[in-house]
Amino acid sequence: xxxxxxxxxxxxxxxxxxxxxxxxxxxxxxxxxxxxxxxxxxxxxxxxxxxxxxxxxxxxxxxxxxxxxxxxxxxxxxxxxxxxxxxxxxxxxxxxxxxxxxxxxxxxxxxxxxxxxxxxxxxxxxxxxxxxxxxxxxxxxxxxxxxxxxxxxxxxxxxxxxxxxxxxxxxxxxxxxxxxxxxxxxxxxxxxxxxxxxxxxxxxxxxxxxxxxxxxxxxxxxxxxxxxxxxxxxxxxxxxxxxxxxxxxxxxxxxxxxxxxxxxxxxxxxxxxxxxxxxxxxxxxxxxxxxxxxxxxxxxxxxxxxxxxxxxxxxxxxxxxxxxxxxxxxxxxxxxxxxxxxxxxxxxxxxxxxxxxxxxxxxxxxxxxxxxxxxxxxxxxxxxxxxxxxxxxxxxxxxxxxxxxxxxxxxxxxxxxxxxxxxxxxxxxxxxxxxxxxxxxxxxxxxxxxxxxxxxxxxxxxxxx
Numbered sequence: 001x002x003x004x005x006x007x008x009x010x011x012x013x014x015x016x017x018x019x020x021x022x023x024x025x026x027x028x029x030x031x032x033x034x035x036x037x038x039x040x041x042x043x044x045x046x047x048x049x050x051x052x053x054x055x056x057x058x059x060x061x062x063x064x065x066x067x068x069x070x071x072x073x074x075x076x077x078x079x080x081x082x083x084x085x086x087x088x089x090x091x092x093x094x095x096x097x098x099x100x101x102x103x104x105x106x107x108x109x110x111x112x113x114x115x116x117x118x119x120x121x122x123x124x125x126x127x128x129x130x131x132x133x134x135x136x137x138x139x140x141x142x143x144x145x146x147x148x149x150x151x152x153x154x155x156x157x158x159x160x161x162x163x164x165x166x167x168x169x170x171x172x173x174x175x176x177x178x179x180x181x182x183x184x185x186x187x188x189x190x191x192x193x194x195x196x197x198x199x200x201x202x203x204x205x206x207x208x209x210x211x212x213x214x215x216x217x218x219x220x221x222x223x224x225x226x227x228x229x230x231x232x233x234x235x236x237x238x239x240x241x242x243x244x245x246x247x248x249x250x251x252x253x254x255x256x257x258x259x260x261x262x263x264x265x266x267x268x269x270x271x272x273x274x275x276x277x278x279x280x281x282x283x284x285x286x287x288x289x290x291x292x293x294x295x296x297x298x299x300x301x302x303x304x305x306x307x308x309x310x311x312x313x314x315x316x317x318x319x320x321x322x323x324x325x326x327x328x329x330x331x332x333x334x335x336x337x338x339x340x341x342x343x344x345x346x347x348x349x350x351x352x353x354x355x356x357x358x359x360x361x362x363x364x365x366x367x368x369x370x371x372x373x374x375x376x377x378x379x380x381x382x383x384x385x386x387x388x389x390x391x392x393x394x395x396x397x398x399x400x401x402x403x404x405x406x407x408x409x410x411x412x413x414x415x416x417x418x419x420x421x422x423x424x425x426x427x428x429x430x431x432x433x434x435x436x437x438x439x440x441x442x443x444x445x446x447x448x449x450x451x452x453x454x455x456x457x458x459x460x461x462x463x464x465x
Contacts (some may be wrong), residue, residue, distance in 0.1 A: 011053075011054060015053045015070035015071050018092050018094040019092070019094030019095045020094070023094035027094055032164065033189075034094065035093075036090070036092075038125050038188060038192060039075060039079070039088060042192045042195060043079035043081060044081065044082065049077050052076055052110065054071070055071060055107055056069070057102070057132075058102070058103060061135075064135075069095050069096075073091060073092050073095035073100075073101070074089055074107050075089065076107045076110065081200070084120075086121045087115040088122070088124075088125065089107065089122075089123075089125065091126055091127045091165075098127045098128035099132035099139070100139055101132040101142060102142045106145075108124070109146060115153070116152065116153055119204055119205030120157060121199060122159050124162065126161055126162065126163050127164045127165030131143060155206060155307035155308075158308065160195060162195050164188060164191065179293065182257050183257070197254060200213070201254060201270075202268075202275070202308060202310075203275075203310075210274050210309065210310065215250060215270065217250050219272050219438070220438075221438055221439070222435050222436065223246045223434075223435050223437070224435045225246065226243060226434035226437060227433065230381040230434075234417075238283055239282075240265055240283065240284070240315060241253070241265065241282075243315055244265065244269070246438070247269075248271065248276075249273065250270075253269045254267050254269070256268070257297055260293065261297040262282055263281065263288055263289060263290070263291065264281055264297055265278065266297060266301040268310075271445055272445070274445070276310065276312070277304075277312045278312075278314075279302060279366075279367070280314065280316075281315065281318045281366070289322040289362075290321050291327055291332065292327060292330055292331065292335040292336075296335055296338055299339040299342040302343055306345070306347065306348050311349035311351070311448065312348060312349070312350050312351075312367065314353070314373075315352075315353050315355060316352060316353065316355065319388065320360040320387065321362055334464050336361070343366075344371045344372065346372075347455065350367050350372065350375075351373075351444045352366070352367040352373045353440075354377070354379065355382065356382060357383050359386065359388060374451065377431070377440060378419035378423070378432070380431055382418070383417045384427075389417060390409050392412055393408045393412050419431050
């Protein structure tokens with residue numbers, strides 16, 4: 001028995017050493033943590049239970065049989081984040097550059113299968129040079145096995161990837177320009193702590209209730225400063241972040257893709273301690289117009305919220321879709337339809353607040369009553385119309401004198417530059433004072449807590465891609 005215990009200790013020590021002391025030192029010299037150090041930061045202390053520590057690759061080509069390291073370049077297991085179960089894999093760059101082999105993939109697939117079985121998030125800490133070329137098609141098959149599980153788990157359990165080394169989506173380019181990645185951080189520690197924060201907002205699976213956190217922030221808090229948020233000049237911008245933070249619990253907001261498509265804001269917050277998703281036009285960028293990138297960004301976020309039964313709060317100040325040949329040629333109609341589709345199919349509670357402009361097709365797309373918005377509010381400053389007054393009048397009264405155009409513009413503004421026409425048709429449930437926005441949303445969410453709505457049965461929908 002003693003011999004077995006000694007062998008067990010020796011094997012564990014060898015597995016924990018990964019690629020060896022020199023490679024660990026090289027990892028630290030780059031300012032990066034090792035695979036196990038990352039898990040220690042991510043998970044609650046002492047909660048990690050490792051699986052498949054002794055798994056080895058089975059490659060005998062190119063001399064690989066002479067280099068066998070326990071664990072095969074990835075640490076897998078389960079633990080907790082703030083007491084809630086998660087499954088995690090952490091690629092070890094000190095072992096074959098973290099490259100994915102057949103066995104490496106099998107380890108990842110095993111914890112993904114377990115996560116699906118019990119209903120818990122999967123967090124992947126990626127640090128890999130790619131497929132292990134010595135294994136050829138076997139490593140490619142391993143990737144495909146992982147991808148298949150990514151697809152099956154989509155909408156069932158949250159899947160969070162943290163790119164911590166060479167890997168597609170690792171550069172700042174992908175958080176700002178392509179939108180492949182959501183948020184960039186300066187170092188491992190910041191990224192891992194942010195991952196803990198994000199997981200805190202999410203349910204464990206699509207069958208679990210939203211997490212709740214105690215809050216001292218009164219549900220009916222009045223925020224008088226919001227009464228002066230909208231500038232007197234309708235063409236002047238303001239920062240929509242101010243409204244978002246002053247509405248949410250404790251002013252806390254976890255923004256998703258903050259540097260990509262800045263003309264729309266997406267992220268998570270809480271109302272009365274329960275998670276909500278927020279979508280908001282940002283007048284500070286492109287005047288809040290919807291374009292291709294913002295439509296795709298918001299559509300994906302809305303669909304994520306709907307997957308996991310997260311209520312959606314939408315703040316609207318949108319003068320329309322961004323005009324221009326480039327947008328038309330790149331398919332603004334198709335991509336804008338993604339956002340419309342996402343809101344239209346969503347069955348979660350949807351509360352909309354129009355703060356200022358809601359023009360044209362963009363009014364329809366941004367969680368309007370016509371797309372099954374549950375509660376649609378407007379501030380007194382809201383303007384709901386086909387387009388701005390000057391442009392509309394120049395079309396309706398084409399060829400008239402400048403004086404008459406000016407006079408007709410004033411008439412149009414008096415008639416449509418307010419929320420009451422839409423309210424008279426039932427498209428707006430109530431015109432509310434800005435200072436009472438948090439109170440109205442909190443009350444609405446209480447009413448909608450037991451909302452039940454189902455879409456017609458279908459194998460799957462056919463969202464415009």
